[in-house]
């Protein structure tokens with residue numbers, strides 16, 4: 001009976017730790033999930049002088065750059081009864097990079113391309129070949145006059161709906177400012193309409209649809225209200241990290257936010273680790289107490305065992321082993337309860353909150369309980385070996 | 397085989413239990429130790445069984461001086477050579493008969509493969525096979541003592557020492573247990589029994605009495 005209570009006590013210690021670590025890990029996962037939808041705000045422009053392409057890179061420019069593909073698209077659109085003919089480039093991009101083909105870029109010494117608003121696609125979006133698009137300011141003004149183009153859709157018949165996720169400055173403005181003559185076309189002084197889509201998405205379109213992307217005329221762009229448009233904004237508002245979206249666009253990068261979150265969770269972690277440590281010590285004394293009781297109770301048995309051949313190390317091992325078994329059972333019980341709780345919460349909170357019970361913390365729990373049973377079991381076990389066999393063999 | 401020379405055992409500085417006593421037991425003998433209560437019979441038996449130590453004197457077993465051994469060597473010696481039988485049986489509670497017999501084999505590091513056969517043999521020898529899977533707490537006194545003797549025998553010790561083995565048994569069981577001891581003794585195991593029952597002592601080849609710290613041989617006839 002006492003043993004059972006001890007095991008329950010120990011498993012509560014385990015559960016306390018697992019709940020703590022699960023909360024920390026889950027918060028982290030949820031934050032990261034949300035942050036993955038944030039812009040990677042700083043776009044570094046790399047000049048690869050050997051060819052005429054400009055590269056917009058996302059944070060990490062150590063990654064290999066997949067060769068880009070470039071397609072020219074022209075179309076007519078009508079805005080306020082005026083017909084505009086636009087030639088713009090769809091440029092393919094690698095997973096984490098925008099490879100931007102810019103007219104006349106061979107001659108233009110670009111140094112930086114700025115994200116005006118929105119973001120570049122996330123790694124996930126790129127890997128999953130989602131239809132997301134980054135457009136230039138000029139493109140945005142043309143296609144979404146007077147509206148916030150972010151979270152709107154570009155519908156290209158026969159290809160798909162592309163969600164606008166970011167807006168960059170017009171590269172041609174830069175060229176014009178610098179007095180570089182631009183390509184002769186019908187837009188005269190107007191900047192190019194640049195459209196950037198992920199390379200992976202681009203490859204998918206080309207391969208699967210085998211579409212000749214030399215579009216001529218009459219591609220219609222339909223602007224639709226995105227029903228998810230405010231989702232991210234809401235998510236951010238709900239989360240513990242209160243900041244203005246505009247502030248986010250200006251001052252935060254994904255990495256910066258991750259760092260902040262990690263710092264915040266770190267202090268959280270410290271609290272849980274100290275609670276856990278306390279509970280381990282407490283449980284340790286419970287273990288010791290139970291062991292001492294058990295040894296007292298079996299005082300006699302220890303004498304008998306020695307008389308029938310046990311030496312001191314046999315006795316020591318026996319009690320350490322017993323202690324280890326208690327602890328092991330307690331941890332198994334605790335972990336099972338946690339797994340059960342987590343699966344229940346997963347069902348209840350589905351789509352609202354990611355619950356994450358990490359293998360790591362389960363491993364830690366097993367390791368700690370092993371050490372605990374050794375450290376706190378050792379003293380009683382040594383005490384058991386010190387019992388005088390004659391005393392123990394006397395009848396009670 | 398057993399040779400105790402000038403054994404001094406003193407408790408509490410002035411309670412001289414064994415006063416430079418001598419005892420010599422030959423291999424294959426069945427010996428009784430008698431004496432009044434508190435005279436030191438159990439103490440002597442414990443010294444022979446190496447669970448107790450004398451304050452002065454020498455203990456030879458098969459001409460080896462055990463009294464010089466260190467603790468670990470003594471434990472090893474004990475496992476190999478001595479089987480204990482107690483008045484209150486001292487089986488390990490909550491375990492089955494089989495498990496109780498397995499424990500000394502485990503301590504003696506007998507390979508698992510051999511154990512089953514050894515246990516069955518000894519159970520057969522003591523006619524308690526049918527109790528094999530019974531919990532020892534549910535046995536009668538006579539059955540418990542048989543199992544205890546089986547446990548003492550299982551590592552095939554040279555000596556069995558029994559402290560009042562029939563002290564808690566009725567007449568019929570006492571006769572049976574003594575029969576068992578005779579059979580075991582016939583197969584060559586030395587047996588030392590502490591008793592205050594002169595009838596039991598009378599069944600032994602030799603009888604020693606402890607008086608005033610000395611061990612004196614007695615002829616009961």
Ligand SMILES: Nc1ncnc2c1ncn2[C@@H]1O[C@H](COP(=O)(O)OP(=O)(O)OP(=O)(O)O)[C@@H](O)[C@H]1O
Pocket residue numbers: 407408411413431432433434435436437438439440
């Ligand atoms: N651990 C001890 N500390 C002090 N005195 C002890 C101890 N063990 C035994 N004695 C004393 O030694 C003496 C002999 O004890 P022992 O148990 O050997 O007697 P015994 O002959 O077996 O008696 P009984 O027939 O009652 O079992 C007794 O006076 C007892 O009080």
Ligand SMILES: [Mg+2]
Pocket residue numbers: 437438439559
């Ligand atoms: Mg006694």
